[in-house]
């Protein structure tokens with residue numbers, strides 16, 4: 001099957017009520033690796049992820065996948081910062097995306113059980129999703145996103161509000177997924193996490209990509225004073 005990547009953005013922008021939220025942004029997401037999107041509050045990280053996934057309309061410029069947009073959409077997933085939990089039980093919550101794709105009930109539930117085991121949720125299969133702890137909810141969101149085996153996984157601050165242990169668990173799952181070849185693009189405010197996970201960095205500032213490139217040289221010696229200040233923990237105006 002031909003890959004949905006690369007994703008190309010050419011002077012792409014997003015507006016809302018006449019206000020520019022993002023852009024113009026030009027970048028290419030290649031086929032492999034894990035990209036971390038960082039930058040101050042309001043820099044446009046969430047908007048960039050939403051635009052790439054098709055949740056935010058591209059109001060200027062262009063965005064193109066290697067396959068038609070509708071097909072690309074089916075082969076990618078998005079994990080939100082504050083997971084929205086349906087009232088369903090965990091097992092049904094996991095089976096749901098599979099049922100939507102036409103997989104039979106028995107097979108969907110078997111896949112849901114296997115996924116729950118992999119994500120440490122096996123003992124919670126019968127629990128109602130909204131009653132889970134924050135970390136468990138986030139693991140369920142991740143499991144639900146990955147159960148369709150997406151080629152690209154977008155995550156918007158997946159570990160915000162999680163403690164160190166829950167964060168470490170999510171990071172381990174993400175690294176495992178990266179090793180399986182899933183292309184990951186995630187935003188984070190946690191610079192430790194960015195350093196641990198990123199192979200590529202996109203530093204956003206004031207709605208545009210201020211600096212981007214391979215993670216190691218970026219963290220060792222960023223090109224711009226704004227990026228240097230940001231990774232140093234200073235306030236970036």
Ligand SMILES: Nc1ncnc2c1ncn2[C@@H]1O[C@H](COP(=O)(O)OP(=O)(O)OP(=O)(O)O)[C@@H](O)[C@H]1O
Pocket residue numbers: 016020021022039040041042043044045046047048
């Ligand atoms: N639905 C919306 N309507 C109007 N303005 C919006 C909307 N969503 C985002 N914005 C604005 O777009 C800009 C970029 O917001 P965005 O949420 O992408 O930033 P962010 O980098 O994700 O910030 P944070 O670190 O706080 O999550 C901000 O100025 C924000 O106020």
Ligand SMILES: [Mg+2]
Pocket residue numbers: 045046047156
């Ligand atoms: Mg955001």
